[in-house]
Each structure stands twice: as structure tokens, then as C-alpha cells.
Amino acid sequence: MEMLGKAASDAGLLVIGTDSALDFNQRPTTRFRLGLPDDSQRELLLELSESFDFDKPDLLPAITTHLRESAKRLRNPRPDAYVTVAGLPISFGQFGWPFHRSTSGADTYIVHGLVKLETGKNSPLHAKVSASMTVTFAEIVPAAEQPYAETFIYNAIRRTLDYGQLEMLKSGNRQPVPVTTRFYSRWQKKFMFLDSDDAARLDFLAIKAYWLSGVLGNSAPVWIADPRDAQYLNTTPEELLRAATELQKQGMVQLHDDYASATPALLKRGVEFEAQLMKALDFTKPSFNPEMRGGHTNM
Numbered sequence: 001m002e003m004l005g006k007a008a009s010d011a012g013l014l015v016i017g018t019d020s021a022l023d024f025n026q027r028p029t030t031r032f033r034l035g036l037p038d039d040s041q042r043e044l045l046l047e048l049s050e051s052f053d054f055d056k057p058d059l060l061p062a063i064t065t066h067l068r069e070s071a072k073r074l075r076n077p078r079p080d081a082y083v084t085v086a087g088l089p090i091s092f093g094q095f096g097w098p099f100h101r102s103t104s105g106a107d108t109y110i111v112h113g114l115v116k117l118e119t120g121k122n123s124p125l126h127a128k129v130s131a132s133m134t135v136t137f138a139e140i141v142p143a144a145e146q147p148y149a150e151t152f153i154y155n156a157i158r159r160t161l162d163y164g165q166l167e168m169l170k171s172g173n174r175q176p177v178p179v180t181t182r183f184y185s186r187w188q189k190k191f192m193f194l195d196s197d198d199a200a201r202l203d204f205l206a207i208k209a210y211w212l213s214g215v216l217g218n219s220a221p222v223w224i225a226d227p228r229d230a231q232y233l234n235t236t237p238e239e240l241l242r243a244a245t246e247l248q249k250q251g252m253v254q255l256h257d258d259y260a261s262a263t264p265a266l267l268k269r270g271v272e273f274e275a276q277l278m279k280a281l282d283f284t285k286p287s288f289n290p291e292m293r294g295g296h297t298n299m
Contacts, residue, residue, distance in 0.1 A: 003054040004046075004063070008034055011067035013074075016043060023049065024100040024112070034067070036074055044070050044079070047097040047146055059142060066147035069227055075259070077217025081118050084158045085194065085204055085233075086283065087276035088168075089118045089211035092154055099133070099144035108132040109144055115157060117168050119277070120215045125168040129157060131177040140184055152191045155232040156183055159193040164283040196233040201243040204233060206266065209253045210273050214262030221259035 005015050016033040023029050027049065034044040046067075054060060073079050080091045095113035102108045110132050117125040131153050133141070142148050156179045160166050166175050185192050196204070205224060212222045224244045225237035233240075237258075244260050247253045253260040 003060065004032060007060065007064045008032075008067055010064055012036070012071045013044070013067055016040075021047065023098060024096055024110075027051075029097070034070070036071065039075075042074050042079065044074055049098050049145060052143070052145060062142060063147045066150070072223050073226065073228075076212065076222045077220045078118070078212060081212050081216055082154065082158065082228075083204070083208045083211055084161050084280070085196075085200070086162045086280035087207055087273065088161060088280045089216070089277070090158075090161070091116045091118045092157070095146070095150075095153075097146040099138075099149065102132065106132070107135050109135070109138050111149070111153060112174065113153075115161075115166070115168075117281075118211070118216060124170045125281070126170075127166045127168050128172065128174040129166065129177050130174040131156060131179055133179040137179060137181055137184070151228050151231060152183065153177075153179065154228065155191065155193050158232055159183070161280075161284065162194070167284045167286065168281060191231055192234050193232050194234060196235055198243065201233060201235060201240060202247060204229070205240065205243055205247055205260070206252055206269075207273060207276070209247070209260055209262045210266055210269065213253075213260065214267050217261075219262050219267075221256045221261040223258065224253075224255070224260040225258040
């Protein structure tokens with residue numbers, strides 16, 4: 001607790017309180033409620049196994065980095081909200097950290113969570129997800145805990161949505177999100193989800209500013225140089241900020257250091273972004289062979 005408190009303080013956060021909980025296997029965990037010193041309305045949850053060892057020298061720096069980035073993200077209008085390259089505004093929640101071993105006999109580690117569509121209209125569409133990583137892949141991760149896995153799990157889910165392999169539903173069972181070595185370069189020692197060029201980064205940041213600042217945030221600034229987005233796009237926070245500067249020249253955003261707010265000019269493109277969203281949603285829906293549905297093919 002003392003070490004986490006110091007790491008939180010170094011990141012500009014306060015430990016507001018703690019709650020005892022149980023993980024999937026009924027083992028004790030601690031949920032730390034963290035907040036900003038100047039904003040008591042927003043909280044960040046960090047769940048760690050009670051057996052987590054802060055004394056391991058290779059584990060604490062990553063937690064400090066995680067908390068420092070979370071403190072920046074906590075200033076977003078919706079800190080839990082993200083966008084996909086395909087054009088979907090989504091939120092992540094109800095993740096049951098840490099990973100647990102699969103109960104089906106598979107040689108994998110699992111974490112469950114919820115992805116919701118966030119259009120500002122209380123959409124009922126969501127996807128219950130079961131993200132899994134193999135034992136081999138788990139060797140890459142310093143610990144199967146939230147601070148070491150949250151970023152690449154969220155990005156794997158975003159990329160799976162981009163592939164049309166997760167469907168947003170009003171109700172339904174958990175859908176698998178395999179996190180495999182296809183998302184990791186052993187040669188470069190980093191996670192890789194997609195490649196992006198200048199045009200793709202401009203499009204992504206326009207989508208992000210429209211939905212997260214304009215629609216969900218009443219044009220309040222959002223963190224535009226988020227390393228989590230940089231990992232997703234296989235770029236750097238500096239490149240994202242450079243792209244945002246170009247968007248500002250186009251009159252689409254207003255920069256506030258490394259945050260950006262949507263402008264009226266960007267909001268006027270709402271029909272375009274809504275159409276992109278509907279196309280992305282349609283892509284996630286499974287398609288069927290009409291001949292097969294009509295019973296005209298051999299099974």
C-alpha cells in the first residue's frame with residue numbers, strides 16, 4: 001500500500017480508498033480507488049492480487065508509468081472511452097483482473113470484460129469479451145495483472161473490432177478475443193496491431209476528437225498524445241501530436257498542450273462520422289449465404 005501510494009503520488013494521483021474483492025478463482029484482490037487532487041468526481045480503479053509483490057524491481061516502474069498515463073487520461077471527459085480506426089466510439093469496463101487460467105482445459109490465461117458502444121444516446125449495443133493469451137504469450141508479460149496488460153488487451157479488442165470479429169449486440173454470450181504473438185514483434189520487442197501513415201493518423205484523431213471531445217465531452221479537451229493510441233497505431237505520441245497540429249491548421253481541433261478539443265467545423269462533419277460508424281457496425285455483423293439460408297445447398 002505504501003509503495004503504491006508513492007507511485008500514485010509520483011504520477012499526480014491520490015489513493016482515495018481501497019476495497020477488498022475476489023478474482024475469478026475466488027482469490028483475494030484489492031481494488032484501489034485513485035483520483036486527481038483537483039477533481040474528486042472522477043476515479044480510476046486499479047485491481048491487484050493481494051499476492052502481488054511490489055518489491056520486485058522490474059515491476060514497480062511499469063506501474064508508475066501506467067499510473068502516470070492514467071492520470072493524463074483521467075482528465076478526458078470520458079476516461080473510459082476510446083475510438084477504433086473503423087470509426088466506433090466505445091468504452092471499456094467491468095474487467096475482472098488479474099488473468100485467470102482457463103477453466104475449459106485450454107492452455108490459456110483469460111480476462112473478462114465489457115465493451116459498450118458510446119454514441120451519447122445510451123446505445124444498448126455492447127460486447128461481452130473473453131480475452132485470452134497463451135502461456136507462451138504470457139511469458140512476454142511481466143505480470144498477469146492490470147497495469148501490465150490493460151493497454152495491449154484494450155488494443156487487441158479494438159483491432160478485433162476492426163477485423164469485424166466482434167459483434168455489438170443488445171444481449172449475448174461472451175465473445176473470444178485471442179491475444180496471440182501475431183500482436184507482438186519479438187524482433188522489435190513491442191506490440192504491433194496495425195500500421196498507420198500520416199493520413200490514417202489524421203483520420204483517427206478526427207474520429208477521436210469528434211466522438212470523445214465533441215459528442216461525449218461537449219467539446220472539452222481529450223488527451224491527443226495517448227501512448228495507448230500510439231501503440232494501437234504503431235506510432236509514437238510525438239507523431240500523434242504532430243498530426244493533431246495538422247488538424248488544428250485545418251480548423252478541425254483546438255490544441256491545449258497535448259490535449260485537443262473539437263471545433264464547430266469538426267462537429268459539422270457529424271453525418272460523415274455517423275455513416276462511418278454505421279458501416280463499422282454493419283461490418284461486425286455475421287453474414288450468411290442466402291442460398292444456404294434458403295435450404296438450397298448441400299450440408
